[in-house]
Amino acid sequence: MTAAVSPEARAAQRRIVPTVRVSGVLNGEGLGLWREADCGEFKATAAEIGRDLDVLEVPYVIVKAARYPLANSRSQQMRYGEEVRIAGKDLMHLVRWMPSLKESIEQIPDDLPGFGFPVFHPRAEGVAVRGLALAADWPAWTVKQARRARLMCAECDYDLRQRVDEDRAPFVIPLPEKPNWLRLVCGRCCNNGRDEVERLAALAGQPS
Numbered sequence: 001m002t003a004a005v006s007p008e009a010r011a012a013q014r015r016i017v018p019t020v021r022v023s024g025v026l027n028g029e030g031l032g033l034w035r036e037a038d039c040g041e042f043k044a045t046a047a048e049i050g051r052d053l054d055v056l057e058v059p060y061v062i063v064k065a066a067r068y069p070l071a072n073s074r075s076q077q078m079r080y081g082e083e084v085r086i087a088g089k090d091l092m093h094l095v096r097w098m099p100s101l102k103e104s105i106e107q108i109p110d111d112l113p114g115f116g117f118p119v120f121h122p123r124a125e126g127v128a129v130r131g132l133a134l135a136a137d138w139p140a141w142t143v144k145q146a147r148r149a150r151l152m153c154a155e156c157d158y159d160l161r162q163r164v165d166e167d168r169a170p171f172v173i174p175l176p177e178k179p180n181w182l183r184l185v186c187g188r189c190c191n192n193g194r195d196e197v198e199r200l201a202a203l204a205g206q207p208s
C-alpha cells in the first residue's frame with residue numbers, strides 16, 4: 001500500500017472492516033451488506049456504508065432487498081431493507097483495505113448462487129422470468145427461515161432454493177382471492193405454470 005493514505009480514508013477503513021466482518025456475505029456474484037430499514041442509531045445505514053466506500057474508491061450499488069420475517073414477530077411480512085452490493089470484479093478494491101478478505105474470496109465455491117432468486121411468473125401472455133429481491137444470504141437461511149419467506153412450494157413443501165430437479169422450478173401462483181400475495185409453487189405441482197397462464201388468459205379474454 002502506498003504511504004499517502006488520507007486520515008479520512010483511514011477512518012473509513014476503520015469503520016468498513018468490522019462492518020464487512022460482521023455483516024458481509026460473499027456469494028457467486030460478489031459481496032452483500034444488508035441493512036433493515038430503520039435499523040436504529042447504533043448500526044451504520046446502507047447510505048453511510050456507501051459514503052465510506054466512496055472515500056475508499058470501492059464501486060458499489062444499493063438495492064432494495066428483503067429477509068424472512070422473524071419467528072417471534074407478529075407481522076408475517078418480509079423485512080425490507082437495503083443491501084450494499086459490491087460486484088465480484090470490484091472486490092479487489094476492497095481487498096486493498098481489507099487484505100484478510102482475499103482468502104475468503106478465493107474459497108468461494110464456483111457453483112455458489114448469486115444475488116438473484118429467479119422465479120417464473122405466469123401471465124396471460126405467457127411465462128416471464130423475474131427475480132425476487134432477497135438479501136444475499138438467502139442460500140444460507142435455515143429451512144424454517146426459508147419457509148417463513150415462502151420459499152417452499154406452497155403445495156408440497158419442496159425447498160425451492162434447491163436447483164437440482166429441473167421440473168421443480170419456482171412459479172408464482174397466487175391464490176385467486178389474494179392476487180398480490182407472493183405464493184410460490186414448484187413446477188411439478190402447477191403443471192409448469194401452464195394452468196395459471198390459461199386461467200389468466202381466459203380472464204383477459206385472450207386465446208391461450
Ligand SMILES: [Zn+2]
Pocket residue numbers: 153154155156157158185186187188189
Ligand atoms: Zn410442489
